[in-house]
Amino acid sequence: MMPTITVVGAGFSGLATAYFLTKHGFKVRIIEKTDRAGGLIRTLRTEHGLVETAANGLLSSARLEAMCADIAVPLIATRREAHKRFIYRGKPKQLPLRAGDLIGLSRRFAVNAVKLRPRPFETISAWGMRVLGRGATDYLLIPALGGIYAGDPDRLSASLIFGKANVPDYLHTNRPAKGKLRGTVSPPNGMQQLIDGLRDYLKTAGAEFMFSHDEKASTRQPMVVCLSASAAAKHLGEIGPEISNALRQIEMLSLATVTCFYGPDAAKLNGFGCLFPRNQGFRSRGVLFNTSIFEGRGPAHAETWIFGGALDAEVVNLSDEAFAEIIVAERQRFYGRHDEVLDVRITRWPNALPHYTVELENILTTLPPPPENIALVGNYLGRIGLAKILERAAVVADQVRTACGPGSPSGQPAWGGGCGRASQ
Numbered sequence: 216m217m218p219t220i221t222v223v224g225a226g227f228s229g230l231a232t233a234y235f236l237t238k239h240g241f242k243v244r245i246i247e248k249t250d251r252a253g254g255l256i257r258t259l260r261t262e263h264g265l266v267e268t269a270a271n272g273l274l275s276s277a278r279l280e281a282m283c284a285d286i287a288v289p290l291i292a293t294r295r296e297a298h299k300r301f302i303y304r305g306k307p308k309q310l311p312l313r314a315g316d317l318i319g320l321s322r323r324f325a326v327n328a329v330k331l332r333p334r335p336f337e338t339i340s341a342w343g344m345r346v347l348g349r350g351a352t353d354y355l356l357i358p359a360l361g362g363i364y365a366g367d368p369d370r371l372s373a374s375l376i377f378g379k380a381n382v383p384d385y386l387h388t389n390r391p392a393k394g395k396l397r398g399t400v401s402p403p404n405g406m407q408q409l410i411d412g413l414r415d416y417l418k419t420a421g422a423e424f425m426f427s428h429d430e431k432a433s434t435r436q437p438m439v440v441c442l443s444a445s446a447a448a449k450h451l452g453e454i455g456p457e458i459s460n461a462l463r464q465i466e467m468l469s470l471a472t473v474t475c476f477y478g479p480d481a482a483k484l485n486g487f488g489c490l491f492p493r494n495q496g497f498r499s500r501g502v503l504f505n506t507s508i509f510e511g512r513g514p515a516h517a518e519t520w521i522f523g524g525a526l527d528a529e530v531v532n533l534s535d536e537a538f539a540e541i542i543v544a545e546r547q548r549f550y551g552r553h554d555e556v557l558d559v560r561i562t563r564w565p566n567a568l569p570h571y572t573v574e575l576e577n578i579l580t581t582l583p584p585p586p587e588n589i590a591l592v593g594n595y596l597g598r599i600g601l602a603k604i605l606e607r608a609a610v611v612a613d614q615v616r617t618a619c620g621p622g623s624p625s626g627q628p629a630w631g632g633g634c635g636r637a638s639q
C-alpha cells in the first residue's frame with residue numbers, strides 16, 4: 216500500500232510538493248501552523264484594486280503552465296508596456312549606463328569571455344567588478360539583484376545566484392523548461408488565486424489539511440519539510456540535530472511592502488517598475504508599477520514600494536506614518552510632484568527571506584543529508600523564486616515515488632540524503 220506522506224507547511228513550497236505527490240498517487244497530509252494556506256503569498260482585494268503582500272507574479276515555465284491547466288487556474292502574461300524596466304540614475308532610465316561604461320563592458324567581455332563563471336565563494340560585488348566593471352556593477356547588476364535578493368552585494372554569493380554552487384545532489388533542482396508564455400505571469404485575480412486553486416484541487420483529490428497545527432517531527436513519518444530555513448531548523452531540531460544546526464545559521468532578511476493607490480490624474484510611469492541603486496538617495500529598494508504590469512489591477516492607479524533587506528533591516532520597525540512620509544518624499548523626487556493618496560496598505564515581513572550570502576553557499580555545499588524519510592523543499596536551497604521552488608517540489612516528489620511508490624524495492628519509504636543521491 217502507498218504510504219501517507221506528511222507535508223509540513225502550506226506555503227507555495229508545501230502546496231506544490233503536495234500537488235506532485237498527489238499526482239503520483241500518494242495520500243498526503245498537510246500540516247500548517249497558521250489558519251490559512253499561502254505563507255508569504257497573500258492577495259488582498261480592496262475597493263481601489265488588488266494588493267499583493269509579497270510575490271506579485273512568478274516566472275513562467277512549462278511545468279507551471281501544465282500544473283495551472285490541471286488545477287484550472289488561468290495565467291496571464293504581463294502587459295506589453297511592462298517590458299520596460301527602469302533603473303534610477305539621476306532619473307529613471309531603461310539603460311542606466313554611460314557611453315564609457317558600455318565601451319568598458321564590451322572590452323571586458325572580449326577579454327573575460329572564458330572567465331564568466333563565478334569562483335567559489337566570490338561575492339556579487341567582486342564578480343561584477345571582475346567581469347563587468349564598475350558602471351555595470353553599480354547601475355545594472357547590484358540594483359537588479361537587489362530587487363530579487365535584497366542582499367548585501369559585498370556578501371551575496373555569485374555562485375548561488377548564478378546556479379553554479381557545488382551543492383550536494385540531495386538538494387538538486389531542475390532548470391525550468393520554457394513554457395508558452397514568456398516572462399512573469401500571474402493568475403488574473405492575483406497570486407492568492409494560485410494558492411486557492413492548489414488548495415481546492417488537493418482537497419478534492421483527498422489530501423488532508425491540518426490548519427493551526429504545530430507538530431514535532433518524528434522519525435516514523437515519511438515527511439517533506441516545506442518551511443523557511445529558520446522554521447525548518449526548529450522543526451528538525453530533535454530528529455536531525457546536525458542539519459538543524461546548519462540551517463539555524465542561515466541569516467534571514469526582513470522586508471516591507473507598501474502599496475499605494477492614487478486617482479486617475481496621478482503621475483505615473485508605464486513599465487514594470489524602477490530599481491534604486493544605493494547611491495541615488497532613496498530609502499526604498501524599488502517601486503513596482505502594478506497597474507502597468509497586469510490587466511485588471513485597478514480601478515485606481517497602484518504602486519508597490521519595497522523596503523528593507525540586508526542594508527536596512529530596521530525598516531520593518533517603522534510606523535505607518537513614517538512609511539507614508541518616506542513615500543511622499545521619494546515620490547516627489549521621482550515624479551517631481553505630489554499626488555493625494557487614496558489608500559495605503561503596509562505589510563511588514565520580519566525574517567522573510569534567506570540571505571544568499573557566501574556563508575549560505577558554505578552551509579549548502581557542506582549541508583549534512585536530511586534524516587532518512589525526510590526531504591526538504593524551500594527558498595533557501597539555492598533557488599529563491601517560485602518557478603524554481605516548483606521544480607524542486609517536482610524533483611522531491613519523484614524521489615519519494617522512486618523510494619516508496621509502486622515497484623519500489625521494499626515498498627517501505629526510505630529517502631532523504633542517501634535516497635536523493637541515489638536517484639539523481
Ligand SMILES: Cc1cc2nc3c(=O)[nH]c(=O)nc-3n(C[C@H](O)[C@H](O)[C@H](O)COP(=O)(O)OP(=O)(O)OC[C@H]3O[C@@H](n4cnc5c(N)ncnc54)[C@H](O)[C@@H]3O)c2cc1C
Pocket residue numbers: 223224225226227228229246247248249251252253254255256268269270271272273274428429430441442443446450470471472564567568592593594599600601602604
Ligand atoms: C516581499 C516579497 C516579494 C516577493 N516577490 C516574489 C516574486 O515576485 N516572485 C517570486 O517568484 N518570488 C517572490 N518572493 C519569494 C517567494 O514569495 C517566497 O520564496 C515563497 O513564497 C516562499 O514559499 P514557501 O512555501 O517556501 O515559504 P512560506 O511562504 O514562508 O511558507 C511556509 C509555511 O509554513 C508554515 N509553518 C511555519 N512553521 C511551521 C511548522 N512548524 N509547522 C507547520 N507549518 C509551519 C508557515 O505558516 C507558512 O504558511 C517574494 C518574497 C517577498 C517576501
